[in-house]
Amino acid sequence: MPAPASETRQNRFDRVIAADQRIEPDDWMPEDYRKNLIRQIAQHAHSEIIGMQPEGNWLTRAPSLRRKSILLAKVQDEAGHGLYLYGAAETLGITRHELLDLLHTGRQKYANIFNYPTPTWADMGAIGWLVDGAAITNQIPLCRCSFGPYARAMVRICKEESFHQRQGFEIMVTLCNGTVEQKAMAQEALNRWWWPTLMMFGPPDTESAHSQKSMQWKIKRFTNDELRQKFVDATVPQADLIGLTVPDPELAWNDERGHYDFGEPDWDELRRVVAGDGPCNAERMATRKGAHDDGAWVREAAVAHAEKVAARTAEIAA
Amino acid sequence: MSDNWNLWEVFVRPRRGLDHVHAGSVHAPDAEIALQHARDLFTRRGEGVSLWVVRSADIVASDPGDAGELFDPADGKDYRYPTHYELPDEVANM
Numbered sequence: 001m002p003a004p005a006s007e008t009r010q011n012r013f014d015r016v017i018a019a020d021q022r023i024e025p026d027d028w029m030p031e032d033y034r035k036n037l038i039r040q041i042a043q044h045a046h047s048e049i050i051g052m053q054p055e056g057n058w059l060t061r062a063p064s065l066r067r068k069s070i071l072l073a074k075v076q077d078e079a080g081h082g083l084y085l086y087g088a089a090e091t092l093g094i095t096r097h098e099l100l101d102l103l104h105t106g107r108q109k110y111a112n113i114f115n116y117p118t119p120t121w122a123d124m125g126a127i128g129w130l131v132d133g134a135a136i137t138n139q140i141p142l143c144r145c146s147f148g149p150y151a152r153a154m155v156r157i158c159k160e161e162s163f164h165q166r167q168g169f170e171i172m173v174t175l176c177n178g179t180v181e182q183k184a185m186a187q188e189a190l191n192r193w194w195w196p197t198l199m200m201f202g203p204p205d206t207e208s209a210h211s212q213k214s215m216q217w218k219i220k221r222f223t224n225d226e227l228r229q230k231f232v233d234a235t236v237p238q239a240d241l242i243g244l245t246v247p248d249p250e251l252a253w254n255d256e257r258g259h260y261d262f263g264e265p266d267w268d269e270l271r272r273v274v275a276g277d278g279p280c281n282a283e284r285m286a287t288r289k290g291a292h293d294d295g296a297w298v299r300e301a302a303v304a305h306a307e308k309v310a311a312r313t314a315e316i317a318a
Numbered sequence: 319m320s321d322n323w324n325l326w327e328v329f330v331r332p333r334r335g336l337d338h339v340h341a342g343s344v345h346a347p348d349a350e351i352a353l354q355h356a357r358d359l360f361t362r363r364g365e366g367v368s369l370w371v372v373r374s375a376d377i378v379a380s381d382p383g384d385a386g387e388l389f390d391p392a393d394g395k396d397y398r399y400p401t402h403y404e405l406p407d408e409v410a411n412m
Contacts, residue, residue, distance in 0.1 A: 024382065073362075152342075302346075306348035306351070
């Protein structure tokens, strides 16, 4: 008996995944794979554009022209990264309009980390060093993700991202070499951002809703806990180097494992923040929706202009 | 809905003498704004010296399902490559 058509398509999909090749938008893919990818890429895109806000907060108050130019370039990059990712999501058959609507109505999420405030300049250092550091840890394996447009967007993003972490660490180094007050400011920023950053990798593997399937489909290559460990191992020596203390009494090098042991993040806090009850959730969403609504006239004017030019061209041709 | 701008595919020429290469896509109501968006999005670090934008809807693509019949006939034709041919040792360069 010949295999049904659907089985053939499934087999082909499985073969491409097993051979570590890429699935492209026109290829047949299981509906779950498509849905899972749309959810993940959209959440990633939303995080990039919401992520402009905590740093945007310091653009006008950066301490020097150099720092201001750097921060401006970084925030502009985040906008670009959002656009690359929306483009990748759209190849799966969802529109930009639908994606923004899902964000604005709270039906799709963005990263928990952007719901925390940035009260001091040192937060710009901590965000670049820790938050972008964590993002890079997450994103490097995504460059080999099984969906072609997502993987290619991640290659571009990772290339641009590498200065983001360095500029943040440089801010921390500068503060740590400064006055006692400046060093204290750096330490306080590390205290604020350490635990929320560890939560960026998502819930522990035992509770992660999407992890297993994503691993099977080679969308994800490492589990949440593996990536979290990688980040801790890379970051703790950097803190030591500049004389800052990671705010975790349980943190200790484990010779046997060849890794740092560290404490458990407050998962209730993560649940609360993801559910909408973080310190800045309401403000971030209000700013996002406000920007969208305030920009409506620009989008409408651009369409009106395009229509006018098209009509005039047609008139001349006639 | 005015938010639903057209999708445009962007091609960037990295340097004079190289091909334009597909970089990604942008949304725009017309070609002029598509070019401006492409410039803002894909050439922030000197990635290009020239841009093409093409309405995504105008691209005609081959069906991935036809890949076999389209491209398999090129398999097994070693004689299309110079390494297929044996030359006398005396011929140093050819």
